Amino acid sequence: MIGLSPGQLDPAAENPLYRQLYEQIRSAIKMGSVRNGDRLPATRELAVELGLNRTTVSAAYALLEEEGLIRGEVGRGSFVQYEGEFTTAPVTSTISFASSRPAEDHFPIEEFRSTCQEVIQSAQVGTILQLGSPSGYGPLRHHLLEQARAEGSAGPEDDILITSGCQQALDILQRAFIGPADAVQLEDPVYHGLKNVFSRVGARLLGIPVRESGMDLDQLARTIESEHPRMIVVTPEFQNPTGATLPLEHRERLARLVEAAGVLLVENCIYRELRYEGEQIRTLKSLAPGTLQIGSFSKVAFPGLRVGWVIGPRALIARLTETKQWCDLHSDQLSQAILLRFAESGRLEQHLRRVRTMGAARLHTALDACSRYLPAGTRFSRPQGGMSLWVRLPEPLDANELLPRVQRERVDYLPGKHFSISHFDAGSLRLSFGGLSPEQIESGLATLGRVINEEGKRLRSAISFDAAPAMV
């Protein structure tokens, strides 16, 4: 009735789930999808359906009740209470720059259906449904390894392991190679899902500051000397959250550094195919053959199908495969076969061309809108691809303190604290534009710019007031 599905809520977003749910139901009421007198599902029922805790649903209902949009009747449930005008567009819903995922409305559903058809009608279906190999579905491994060879990223001594997405690739790398005593060098700021994989095992995280041109290699070199890390994880293109890309000469220096020090280098390539302008740069793997390279279909095709991979030297892949076996035996084979077919049929490349065209439009809108709406003193990164850019608010604004004010205006982002390892900048925040339309990007940034302006003025006047004590 409220027409909600679990996919519309994002557990990884900063905007808490109860608030996302509140906003969705509020929008359904204002748009007339549910009407005055309609009964909402019981909290327990909705919780199960959406994969939420019951307290999350109760909190959302409490907000709606507070706003007078629903009323609870003891023993009977919660009822909609709204006799106002209906809006036709969900104009009141939040423009969320908080989630780095592709836009659902541009999924190539028909191409997916055709691909799926071809796979399930094929003679391989029996094999796909049977228990598989921990290494992954053979034909997909073959395809990906050939592709990496053609690109010069894999050599004859390399092998491949299929994982359940990039997140599992990182998790298995930690489990196979990193214990509590080990040091790991990560970009700082960095994607929180990457940080958590290593921090929860008690590894020593060494944050290397990210500049416009990626990791600060001087600091990296000093930290290699002093801390003897076991592993370095780098996202060389359109890094999450900064959008930074490592130039070729930095890659060459990084390759020399890791080879001289014998550190394990992990190259996370999940955004590599999302380049909207400029030339593709050689992979770290092609410069340092001992590198373990991570890829995934999630950012370029369908995030709901969990298929990623690691390519690297045979002996290292053998160790990862052993670990993988006791994690979950092997990854889902139907999705592996479908994504292989999607790639081999040329549909992936065709889809990628569309994704890049749309991505370019979003990126340019975002950069233009940043220039136009964000007040002087605000700095922002200028990525050539990916899904996110990094903003630094003018002093003395704090991105975390600003957030509730921005959310009241129905715009959302992730403050820098979620990504920080040791070089925390309170004025930083991530804007993810990948899942929004150009109109939403434009409108969201106009609002953000206005709020930054107002709050900046308010804070500066408060400060100057504080700065003038009475001369008694």
Added chain:
Amino acid sequence: MIGLSPGQLDPAAENPLYRQLYEQIRSAIKMGSVRNGDRLPATRELAVELGLNRTTVSAAYALLEEEGLIRGEVGRGSFVQYEGEFTTAPVTSTISFASSRPAEDHFPIEEFRSTCQEVIQSAQVGTILQLGSPSGYGPLRHHLLEQARAEGSAGPEDDILITSGCQQALDILQRAFIGPADAVQLEDPVYHGLKNVFSRVGARLLGIPVRESGMDLDQLARTIESEHPRMIVVTPEFQNPTGATLPLEHRERLARLVEAAGVLLVENCIYRELRYEGEQIRTLKSLAPGTLQIGSFSKVAFPGLRVGWVIGPRALIARLTETKQWCDLHSDQLSQAILLRFAESGRLEQHLRRVRTMGAARLHTALDACSRYLPAGTRFSRPQGGMSLWVRLPEPLDANELLPRVQRERVDYLPGKHFSISHFDAGSLRLSFGGLSPEQIESGLATLGRVINEEGKRLRSAISFDAAPAMV
């Protein structure tokens, strides 16, 4: 050309992969699928295709060359060399009792195709392809929780987490609850994939002997007193490898024991639906509500689709869900949606009826053949369902030493050592009949019986000879 697929090789089987591959290619040659003069794929190429190490393929080729079935030509590759008669049936292939997985030739492929069709044509496809929730696909969670409630296995305070099969459920349970200092009580013998999950983290494994009626509860009670375990994992029905089932009164006692001691009880229900005779017994979860219950579609539907789950008290599931998120974000959503549809459409129940009918025929054939062919002094379990039974060879036979002799006769099994924790019985072995036809079961057991007989005689005569030293 050789027509091999990764699904035909079983990495978990005792028969090593190189030997399985050798047997498959040998069979292809003898059946004329590849002919005299045909070139075999290069070892590297075949390794990638099948998800194997190159050394595995080289070892298989070496065996074939030794047997004179292929010849290697330097710089040109390996060529088939066989001008003998062709057999029409793969009579020379091994009858493997080593793998506990369903028979591929009975997969309901057409029903799977229809289910898949319905899912991909539905309006939910966009949601399915988008990033999902760590908890799992909402409608599937709802369905499984309702089912568990209807069966009395879940109460109002329970919640559910979808995992990538039962293996991941066990892995996440370990990661959330068991550290190196913790003691875990496991059945002894037990499935090696379960043992490995806990042993690799350095947990103290306490093996509780399994009798015909499951875990020895007297010993369990004593060990709870003396060792203060944190967790007990029990497979109450058709336990792998013994086939043992815990009777109701034992379940009641176990429930009282864990509740009094405050130990976390994990009930592994993956074989529960595979009961071929006798009455279904109440679950442990229904007797001890704090239990965490594991289920999976792998044994009853399609092992290649990785969907399992854990049902338990809300607070424990919340902790598992947090762990799951950093393992792989969430499980594959397409397979979740397909298996939900498979269940809701009634096709799963229909398929299960067939599986039970076929399973009963296999089980009865296996038990009859054991009675007829295995020599006096051999003991075997008499399960009422599942896929495996447990054999104890007459003294002084050793199941591990007997294996190469049995494999030469093209029969395979897993010796007891793979399942043992601390109560190792060298004469024990597992026979998995789930993937074999009644004819194969009959023929395999006839061979096994003959070899046991011959080896037993040989050993006994050797012993009596040793027992009569010269009186010089």
